[in-house]
Amino acid sequence: MTRMADTDAAQVALVLGGDSDAFRVLVDRHGRRLFRLAYRMTGNEHDAEEIVQDALLKAYRSLERFESRSNFGTWVYRICANCALDRMRKQKSEDSRRETPAADTDEGAPGPLDTAASSDPGPDRLALSGEVNTAVCTAMDLLSGPERTAFVMRHVDGFSIEEIAETLSISIGATKNTVFRAVQKLRKQLEPVVATR
Amino acid sequence: MNHIDEERLIAYADGDTAGIVEIVRHLDECEECRASYHSIRRVMTTAAAMAVPEPDAAFEQRMWARVRPELEPKKSSTGWHGWLAAAFAPRRLAFAGAMAAMVLAAFLAGRFWPHGEGLGPQPKSVQPENLAQVHERILLVAVGDHLDRAQSVLLEISNAEPGTAGAKAVDISREQRRAEDLLAANRLYRQTAQRTGDAPVASFLDELEPLLVEIANSPSQVSSSSLEELQRRIAARGMLLKVRVLSSTVREREKTTAPAQGATPAQKHL
Numbered sequence: 277m278t279r280m281a282d283t284d285a286a287q288v289a290l291v292l293g294g295d296s297d298a299f300r301v302l303v304d305r306h307g308r309r310l311f312r313l314a315y316r317m318t319g320n321e322h323d324a325e326e327i328v329q330d331a332l333l334k335a336y337r338s339l340e341r342f343e344s345r346s347n348f349g350t351w352v353y354r355i356c357a358n359c360a361l362d363r364m365r366k367q368k369s370e371d372s373r374r375e376t377p378a379a380d381t382d383e384g385a386p387g388p389l390d391t392a393a394s395s396d397p398g399p400d401r402l403a404l405s406g407e408v409n410t411a412v413c414t415a416m417d418l419l420s421g422p423e424r425t426a427f428v429m430r431h432v433d434g435f436s437i438e439e440i441a442e443t444l445s446i447s448i449g450a451t452k453n454t455v456f457r458a459v460q461k462l463r464k465q466l467e468p469v470v471a472t473r
Numbered sequence: 474m475n476h477i478d479e480e481r482l483i484a485y486a487d488g489d490t491a492g493i494v495e496i497v498r499h500l501d502e503c504e505e506c507r508a509s510y511h512s513i514r515r516v517m518t519t520a521a522a523m524a525v526p527e528p529d530a531a532f533e534q535r536m537w538a539r540v541r542p543e544l545e546p547k548k549s550s551t552g553w554h555g556w557l558a559a560a561f562a563p564r565r566l567a568f569a570g571a572m573a574a575m576v577l578a579a580f581l582a583g584r585f586w587p588h589g590e591g592l593g594p595q596p597k598s599v600q601p602e603n604l605a606q607v608h609e610r611i612l613l614v615a616v617g618d619h620l621d622r623a624q625s626v627l628l629e630i631s632n633a634e635p636g637t638a639g640a641k642a643v644d645i646s647r648e649q650r651r652a653e654d655l656l657a658a659n660r661l662y663r664q665t666a667q668r669t670g671d672a673p674v675a676s677f678l679d680e681l682e683p684l685l686v687e688i689a690n691s692p693s694q695v696s697s698s699s700l701e702e703l704q705r706r707i708a709a710r711g712m713l714l715k716v717r718v719l720s721s722t723v724r725e726r727e728k729t730t731a732p733a734q735g736a737t738p739a740q741k742h743l
Contacts, residue, residue, distance in 0.1 A: 296544040297650075303540060304533045311532065315525045325528075325536070332540050339547070412523045430487065431521040452484065459483045463516045470515040 284348035310356040316428045317360035331356035354443045364421040415465035423458035486513045538694045610730040620720040643700050646693035653689040
């Protein structure tokens with residue numbers, strides 16, 4: 277039986293009452309799930325930990341806006357998804373500032389947010405890696421931030437289209453289209469790999 | 474035969490039920506679209522199964538250590554539930570305890586301060602000797618409790634495992650918070666003991682203070698070497714033995730000031 281004191285809502289009430297240490301229980305309960313989301317978004321452990329940290333701080337600071345009827349896990353998950361998106365956008369803009377148009381055409385690995393057209397690894401490169409997981413990571417890197425978020429939320433964590441739309445602050449139609457584009461891009465990259473499995 | 478376009482196939486694979494009868498019928502009849510549909514499903518499943526490293530065992534501690542210093546306690550409460558939570562939150566209770574200790578120490582410091590001309594007359598119904606005895610007893614009880622709590626923190630630190638080669642950090646967050654809570658009371662008891670001329674207590678509390686400061690200001694995750702250094706300092710000064718002896722002495726003195734024990738010289742200070 278779950279005691280009231282053990283629920284997320286009870287911990288939130290304690291934190292709102294001034295006991296900031298009660299937040300630790302929520303960190304312990306949800307941290308790993310947030311890490312998995314952040315890692316799937318970035319493919320990098322260090323970045324994932326920083327995103328989790330940002331998400332937890334953001335959640336703490338906006339805890340007054342959390343409605344006790346909703347699910348804290350879902351709420352903080354969505355905050356984490358947005359923190360990951362922010363970080364990816366920031367990284368993309370830093371990467372594009374660093375890039376020189378001529379230099380990148382000949383050398384360098386594709387950045388996490390490069391488009392499929394500009395850095396398509398191609399079936400040969402995938403075959404050379406010999407690892408399905410490497411191929412998946414590479415393919416995921418080719419998705420835009422919203423596409424990656426939509427795919428992970430939909431196909432890994434089973435969120436509804438409505439919930440994804442709310443997280444990404446876009447319409448239902450645009451969300452369906454984002455999921456479609458994500459699967460389409462992944463298919464383009466992974467079909468040669470999954471066909472040989 | 475018109476094939477089903479990729480967008481509709483992906484939507485169907487995603488669980489969209491729009492035009493489902495038509496799609497199912499077509500997939501039954503069209504090998505090419507069926508192959509496409511299965512390929513989409515395999516891609517979705519494979520991509521969703523992307524390997525994610527499991528964070529190490531210290532992940533939660535590390536996250537908390539990074540987040541905690543940034544957390545400002547919430548000032549507002551939400552209704553009676555929030556008020557109750559606030560009133561009984563452990564940190565609040567610890568703070569209230571420290572504040573009570575300060576008030577008590579300040580009050581007693583005033584009482585034990587040599588009575589000069591500036592002080593108002595004592596109530597005639599209370600004998601100054603008895604009054605001093607009562608105050609002394611209260612202070613001894615408070616200092617005795619303080620020493621017990623300090624002893625417990627020192628013991629926890631002394632007995633903490635420095636960790637194996639794999640574990641780089643040791644969590645002392647609990648001891649850290651307790652040291653923080655003890656610090657304010659320690660200062661006031663030390664000042665009171667100095668004012669009242671109780672050299673043994675003043676001297677020990679003076680020695681204890683930098684240790685409490687160090688523990689309170691340590692990161693909640695300390696390295697094994699930092700922990701060992703702290704343990705060495707506690708051991709080198711014989712702090713555990715001193716706190717035990719002093720605590721026992723204070724408890725004995727506490728008994729001698731008990732009402733049943735008879736009068737204690739009024740001028741006997743802490």
